[in-house]
Amino acid sequence: MFSSLKKFLKKKKKKNNSQNNKVEHSNQEDFNIELSKNLSEDLLNIEEMLDKPDDLIIRKFSIGETNQACAVVCIDGLVDSESVTKKIIETIQHAKLDKNEKSVDVKKFKEDLTAHILSSQSVNWASTLDDVSLGIHSGDTALYVDGLEEVLIIGTRKWEERGVEEPVTEAVIRGPRDGFTENIRTNTAHVRRRLRDPNLRYETFKVGRRSKNTLILSYIDGIVNPKIVEEAKRRIKSIDVDDVPETGIVEQLIEDSYLSPFPQMHSTERPDKVSAALLEGRVAIFLDGTPFVLLAPATFGQFFQSPEDYYQRFPIQTFVRLLRYVAAFIAVFLPALYIALLSYHPGMIPSKLAFSIAGTREGVPFPAFVEAFLMESMMELLREAGIRLPKPIGQTIGIVGGLIIGEAAVSAGIVSPIMVIIVASTAVASFILPSYGMTLTLRMLKFGSMFAAAMFGLFGIILVYIMINIHITNLKSIGVPYSAPFGPFFKKDWKDMVFKLPESALKDRPKMTKPQDTNRIGKGAKK
Amino acid sequence: MKQLDYADEKISTREFILGITSIILGIGVLSLPRNLAQLTNSSDGWISILIGGTFCAAIAWVMAKTASKFPKQTFYEYTSSVLTKPVSILISFTYIAYFICIAAISTRVISGISKVYMLERTPIEVISLFFLLVVIYAVSGSRIALFRLNLMFIPIIIFIVVVIQVFNIKLFDMTNIRPMFITNWSNILSGGKESIFAFLGFEIVLFYTILMKKPKSAAKAAVVGVTIPMVVYIVIYLFAIGVFSNIVTQNIVYPTIEMAKEVEIPGQFFERFESIFFTIWIMTIFNTTAMALDVSVYGLTSIFPKLHKKKLVFALAPIIYLISMMPQDFTAITSFSQSTSYVGVGLFSIPFLIIIVSKIKGVKGK
């Protein structure tokens, strides 16, 4: 069934791709224009290309005291206008040329410009209109000089952005509180500040046919398995869509199985998580415009790790790890078990409890699975509503929904009190997982297992459990088995996947990513 | 996205061992204590298990040795290079039919027991169908994933077996175990034959050795793979006799499940432990069925390399379903599985045949 569905989706994809390719070709023919020597022609071209928008600034002026015309082109709001005025226009206007001549030797001026005149740290020569457009859209300023075939792109980026804040989705009690921001440079700097390793590599890609967003693939040379990097690069290069606004889309475009409900890459807002992952031999994918960084390859167990596990005492965190696995089980199977036990196997409930449950359900008109579906859907509604609503109201919704509706439903005899307990504990359990992506997956699987339980009781539940396991063992994340270290059994990896042994015991990097350098701890540190 | 070439697609020794264990553990052990208790006195049946298990381990060792002599050839290829093509096709098809029957019997028995213990009124056809659908889903995935699945399920299965024995210690009566060594040898040996039937399935070593990372360790792995279920069987058998006594064990249809029924969880957290045990045991039987189906698919693809694996799975599954629905009652299933077992025991001769003929002909593996 799945295979046919896959085929169907693939066909559609192919069709879309071929259509888009045609469109792209025509576009590129339009704008891939070589720049001319003539200043006014060039300026006209760029005006025409952008259709004279209000925020396009074109400022013409002369070099020094000569009549040599030149112009800066930039986009208002993306540039630091003070540095454009002071560092570019003013310096060029006041440039002292060798001889106080009326005309300028353009060739020589080109060399002088970067060597002596401009103090900006980032300067690049661009020769096509396309490059110029990309430059000014990135917040750089284009300097046109009449008579020159090339345009100088000067870095003047500055725009309003969010400051460094504590990540909301991955809060910790103990540990660094800085999170990534929407600025890719800030983000890469965060990681550099933590890893002063000269082997830390940042490889830049432009993704998005129209958005031309910056994507950075990061890894530590010498640790990471080069095949993983190769594969990641190949996949990133294959991205060919209009826009890639968020790493979630990158993930969907490069993951191994797009039909799977499981997240196959780990997204995080925490720099410490990224640096730890890089040291484990994984790669990180940064994207400009989003604070979420992708970590790959990811395995199932990784979604149960929180950075705090490493900062707190290890026995407690081992317990917490195991607790998370139990919580995941509860989040998926508790409502299903409720249905199965009540409708199919009441013999499994201790006698007195069975009698009292039967007593409380006496007036309930629905069978257990209708009751469970009703309450679980209600819970999902409340959750979704809680996200949308502004924060203060969001909390109210929680109270109104959880307490008042639950209480009312019980006293109205629509659901039994036990059901409310089940729904509440399921919800609590699903929020124990550090990864929101995995939480969403488990929430979805919960409904599947409830359906199976409604049909076959425990038999249905075990079939669902087996199916989830089959799926996980078949799944891969950039070629690494998703079920490692359980599926392909790596004894050493259990130290930091199932348990959390003391830091000194974690001598090796995870084997599942097959790192080049396996040793994490120097010999001196052993004792 | 394309799968990577650096990802492991070969079976490690550990996965190989647990694969053998998984296909052996299944429906056999549910009724084994009864069959043995009927043949032996007191607790002597464990000697039969030991004899049967050791015999099977020896056969498995021979099979693995044979297969690892041809580390780069599939079963079909090396048999045809030794025994000529038509004979090889005949043998392969016998094996394929045999494994299909194993899958069908497992499906039927698990559905039958599910019906008795859990789903009284659900038609057996529906239970089998859904069980088979899950098996198909597993087999149409990658082969290595199936082995990893065994790896993930076996600890849970062993755990549940241990839990049952631990909770039954309170009911364990040493007087039921003694006196020991009072059965005559002919009965012990016929008990041994009975327990060989519970070990069948390890013949997969003939087919899967080619997929191993280190085919040389196949023989050792095969022996370990048979020994694990042997230990499990002996423990279950001794506990069944200790808890029920010999005479009661003889008269309970599925003593192993009934033993789970005896379990009382301290604190009465939940009751009816047999439902839990049985639910977990479905995983075991799922493993058996999936492996049996996979090995027959593998056998067929090695004969007809052009056939697509998924198509084969979809073609074989209805056959298994129909075969599993054929027996009408308990005795019919028993006699069907008996005759399948005899075929399996008959096929024990194949590796010896291969070895002898290859010695005579002087065929060597590449």
Next chain:
Amino acid sequence: MNKWISYPLICIFLLILAGCWDRVEIEERGFVIAVGLDKAENGEGFELTQQIVVPGKFGPDSASGGSGDAYLNITRQGETMFEIIREVAAETSRSPFYEHFKLVIISSELAEEENNLPHILDHFIRYHEMRRATKVMIAKGSAKEILEVEPKNERLPAIYIDSISVNNFKNSRMVPVSRIGDLHEQLLNENSYTIQKVEKGEETVKVVGNAVIEGKTNSLIGFLEAEGTEGMNFLTGEIQGGIIKTKYKGQDIVYDMKTTNHKVKTIIDNQNNVTIEVKIQSEGSIGEALLPLNFEDPKVIESIEQQIEQEIKDKVMNTFEKVQEEFKVDIFGFGNYLEQQHYQKWQEIKKDWEQGENYFSQSTLKPKVNIRIRRSENILKSYK
């Protein structure tokens, strides 16, 4: 290809949605927790009383359910158990459900008849909803009346009786519970055995004493009352605790058994005379002393110990002789020890153990008792 797969799938799902064959909601089930069996009035067949829970009385607001019993006793007559049970199903709104079944009570009148016990128990052992841990008791008198007792601290008579029956760790005269699974073993072995006896008091029920069942005919041949039960418990090693009262210097002293240990050795000579040596070891403390004694003096302790040992020996011998004379059946399970320790010999005398020659009633018992008083509890003397 797609169509070929999707159509059957849709059919399957429709089938399933219409299905859910086994779904019976918990509140729709009639939980039978105990049955009582009496002789039918017309003399043919059985009269079966099923105790069914009324869960409405168990809810948090049982006030809304009004007053009344939390159970319902339904009595019907018939030839076989299953028949009667299914007959009741046709009459009540809730189908009888046996997975919380705890107790079978059989009236002595029924149990006295030959082979009635296996006939009654067959269904309760065979049917898959039953557990092997279900308890069986023999009622002196009517079983139905016992299920109608109104306990003060429990809502359900069956739960009440069930709880009493497991209290044997505090009372050396209480018989160990007879689980239906164990009875299955006894029935198959044709052993003689005992079943807990339940008796109706004025407002309560008492679970004291044993009903003795003869193995060949499976019929009740008499009762072993409290005294005898105590001796029997010592002989079978089932004793888990309890007290022994003895006289010392004319005053009562009560010994509280904490742990007991029990070993049986059998000897058969050529004339098939069987000697049974039972070693009983016990450790415990002084629970009550009606005279001030010096418990620091080892001699005092030793003489008390001897006193208690003698007391136990007497009890054991009394019981054994009573059983040998009155019932002539091996309810202590010494046959099993013979089988273990002298397998070949046992095969020869097996048939004449309880029947024919009845070697059992000719056998001699040699009890060896060893008592250790470990403590005198919190005080040495309570008065001068």
